Amino acid sequence: MTTPHLSNFDKNKPALDVPKLYTRGVKLWVSKVRVNTQAVLKRAQHIQGRKLAKKQWQAAWLLKAVTCIDLTTLAGDDTPSNVHRLCLKAIQPVRYDLLKSMDMHDKGVTTAAVCVYPSRVADAVKSLKAANSSLPVASVATGFPAGQTPLKTRLEEVRMAVVDGATEIDIVINRTLALTGQWEAMYDEICQFREACGDAHMKTILAIGELGTFTNVYKASLVAMMAGSDFIKTSTGKEAVNATYPVAIVMVRAIRDYFLCTGHKVGFKPAGGIRTAKEALVWLTLMKEELGDDWLHPHLFRLGASSLLADIERQIYHYVTGQYAAFHELPMA
Numbered sequence: 453m454t455t456p457h458l459s460n461f462d463k464n465k466p467a468l469d470v471p472k473l474y475t476r477g478v479k480l481w482v483s484k485v486r487v488n489t490q491a492v493l494k495r496a497q498h499i500q501g502r503k504l505a506k507k508q509w510q511a512a513w514l515l516k517a518v519t520c521i522d523l524t525t526l527a528g529d530d531t532p533s534n535v536h537r538l539c540l541k542a543i544q545p546v547r548y549d550l551l552k553s554m555d556m557h558d559k560g561v562t563t564a565a566v567c568v569y570p571s572r573v574a575d576a577v578k579s580l581k582a583a584n585s586s587l588p589v590a591s592v593a594t595g596f597p598a599g600q601t602p603l604k605t606r607l608e609e610v611r612m613a614v615v616d617g618a619t620e621i622d623i624v625i626n627r628t629l630a631l632t633g634q635w636e637a638m639y640d641e642i643c644q645f646r647e648a649c650g651d652a653h654m655k656t657i658l659a660i661g662e663l664g665t666f667t668n669v670y671k672a673s674l675v676a677m678m679a680g681s682d683f684i685k686t687s688t689g690k691e692a693v694n695a696t697y698p699v700a701i702v703m704v705r706a707i708r709d710y711f712l713c714t715g716h717k718v719g720f721k722p723a724g725g726i727r728t729a730k731e732a733l734v735w736l737t738l739m740k741e742e743l744g745d746d747w748l749h750p751h752l753f754r755l756g757a758s759s760l761l762a763d764i765e766r767q768i769y770h771y772v773t774g775q776y777a778a779f780h781e782l783p784m785a
């Protein structure tokens with residue numbers, strides 16, 4: 453069975469023009485899903501036990517991780533000024549002198565994007581423009597984090613974020629539909645979000661901590677990809693359980709299966725609770741081993757994180773100077 457990806461279609465066409473075959477495909481494919489929990493847990497444990505790179509190789513991998521970060525602030529007390537600081541940090545994520553010591557000062561090291569609430573998109577666009585930066589602005593949308601607002605409101609939120617200048621939209625799925633097995637209805641909703649995004653990239657957040665089972669995670673991944681997601685993302689960062697390695701194995705295997713069936717590469721974004729440089733290295737290892745080198749670049753891999761960068765910069769400081777930085781030495785971290 454082939455299930456062409458929606459992004460291969462004219463995005464200006466209404467999503468509901470999608471041939472009925474795809475809708476039937478959702479039902480068929482999703483109904484056949486089985487996940488071997490023990491195998492998933494074993495594989496996740498194996499990856500976490502892998503030896504990680506050291507010295508200059510570690511520094512290089514950490515810089516790669518930096519370029520894949522969606523530098524995020526999603527707080528009730530976000531203001532134009534803290535969004536402005538976030539943007540400056542995204543443009544220069546590692547201190548210039550540290551990059552110079554590694555001969556990386558002229559390589560354009562930035563984070564992949566900044567990620568904010570819809571109401572702060574205009575602030576981020578303004579700050580980046582003022583700094584002459586073309587970094588993308590990602591916006592969460594669709595009633596983030598719970599997704600419990602009317603569909604009309606969720607769609608309007610996407611459209612408004614795009615109008616304000618977001619070129620990436622992180623939508624949340626409707627967990628009620630997943631938990632009650634209404635996969636076709638979820639597919640239809642995501643197709644509508646896809647259409648509302650227009651040319652903006654769409655990352656679909658599964659909120660895995662609220663999906664109950666690995667099987668639901670796999671099914672939701674599949675439905676999100678069939679409905680045209682450019683990325684699938686683990687979590688909002690607001691659930692009790694966020695990005696975990698076992699769940700990531702399930703999601704990246706779904707990405708792999710989808711690629712094998714359709715030839716279409718969908719990106720992966722673990723997000724929520726990722727705080728340490730070591731974790732970033734494990735995530736990169738997982739991507740390399742499970743999906744290969746193509747998924748080590750920002751167009752197919754993102755790390756959604758609000759405080760990971762601080763630890764990465766600290767480890768890079770240690771690599772360059774042989775000492776750990778005092779708080780005031782990395783003030784923007």
Ligand SMILES: O=C[C@H](O)COP(=O)(O)O
Nearest residue numbers: 688689724725756757758
């Ligand atoms: O999408 C990104 C997440 O909300 C970030 O979560 P975090 O604050 O736990 O890093």
